[in-house]
Amino acid sequence: MKVFSAIAVGAISIAVLTPTYAEQVRHEPVQVIQPYISEEPAKVELGKQLFFDPRLSMSGIISCNTCHNLSYGGTDNLKTSIGHKWQAGPVNSPTVFNSSLQIAQFWDGRAVDLQEQAAGPIAANVEMAMPHSLAVDVIQSIPGYREQIAAIYGTDQVTLDHITDAIAEFEKTLVTPNSPFDQWLKGDDNAITAQQLAGYELFKSVGCVSCHFGEALGGKSFMKMGLVQPYESDSPAQGRFDVTGNEMDRFTFKVPTLRNVALTYPYFHDGAAETLEEATQVMGQLQLGRNFTEDELASLVAFMESLTGERPELTLPFLPESGPDTPRPDPFK
């Protein structure tokens, strides 16, 4: 967690600070997002290329960006993802924006960090369906990748770790600072509307913030979905129980970030809630035993809309050309 100035200062005295570079001045259970300045720009560039490269999939048409579209909010905006051979995945694709700010990766937290996570979708049969050894062979066979890896890792022998390490470093740059709400946290009273502020007050007073807290407003704990009232889902996912086998963990999911949540519809691990209104109503009922009024709903949603930050401007990468020995994709395998 980032250190911030905990002094609650009046609006007037901080008006000289420019919002972008200012420090957080309001002491709140939510913290501003800091831009990530990588010390390894060459690795970030390599990771970006890999993130956009469909050759990491057996078919040659699916890249990380297919399901975590950086032109959207880092998801595919589908109920559940479509992967290799048009298979429907079991769960909704979470955003890759700000995913580095979480304690673990996946809805059930089965990967400890971004590097461990990245190995998953490459090989997953419903996603990219690419055996790791073949993924390594492909990257090894592409001269432009070989050169970058030699320069960064000092070896001619590509490994899966190089691939996932570079992707993870790129993903760390995918933070979205400077949302209207962050500007407000930094002292700009005019950055959010009265309705959004009311929504935030409600968000704290009814207890949303007990689960959705921190820089990412989520991502810091696992909680039961359906705490007060059970959640009905047609998805087979059992949450953390699938990882631990512990009965207590059944239907416990990583609390998702609410950063950019206006962009990441539909909602929940099964993608069953189409709108933010619907997801919020469900949260009120199932997690808190409350039925929100229209007004309350509208201000909670308005507050969450103030959490849309600045996505990094990315230049579309040019991918290094396949070499003569590059294994060709096999869409029907």
Place this chain on the structure above:
Amino acid sequence: MKVFSAIAVGAISIAVLTPTYAEQVRHEPVQVIQPYISEEPAKVELGKQLFFDPRLSMSGIISCNTCHNLSYGGTDNLKTSIGHKWQAGPVNSPTVFNSSLQIAQFWDGRAVDLQEQAAGPIAANVEMAMPHSLAVDVIQSIPGYREQIAAIYGTDQVTLDHITDAIAEFEKTLVTPNSPFDQWLKGDDNAITAQQLAGYELFKSVGCVSCHFGEALGGKSFMKMGLVQPYESDSPAQGRFDVTGNEMDRFTFKVPTLRNVALTYPYFHDGAAETLEEATQVMGQLQLGRNFTEDELASLVAFMESLTGERPELTLPFLPESGPDTPRPDPFK
């Protein structure tokens, strides 16, 4: 065709010209590519967003960029494309780079220009499978698109013509000037190797250039595939015959551009030739009745590699958010 200075000048007298802005000085059957400066940048930006927008497909995951990947050479580098519901398309995806320099679009030339072309893949069942009326409804329902269209076309009512006109204007910017060969055409003797020059001389002397001529080295005529010796293919495509029903047109295809051809493997309308060597050998035998030596092949290929130009650097667009009434994608429809 562009006007160019037809005076053959010695290398020394033109050494002061910087390659990028210089005029063509060599009188050749191939002309340099000119950058395209659009007079309608807002339309280009809109077209770029649409080109990258998977909401133009029924599934919500296929965009123009899926099959014409601008991180590659404007194709998907597959034998034949994979479209809606993982259907294999009948033909190889041609590049969108420099497609504006052609007399017609598609392998069989069935679209007269880029605007007419763009309507095709949106509705084609093996590509995006999106009825035109639904595509228009989707764009109409997205506030960010509505605003751009109102500003550009002065109307609140989105039509298919707006969508395809904007995509076409974006595609016109996808030219790739300043390849090593273009620099040579502009007088820089050192821009290509001796082998590449030898390849070009061979390209002219054996007659490749009678079909692959002009700015795009192709795209200006329809020619029979298998002129001297028939071409065996498992593809059902009959070329221009499918358009005209004229027996003379059977197996006649638009001569493809050789610009960036090193990036657009595999080759031919059926994607049957995996390498440029193979495609060149086939061309020699089937179109010209010649068997090239290893040396000849190598220099022809080296020449074609000098045709890789500068692809425009693109900022990844942020796509406008769906509105409350935006029809949601239906991947399994």
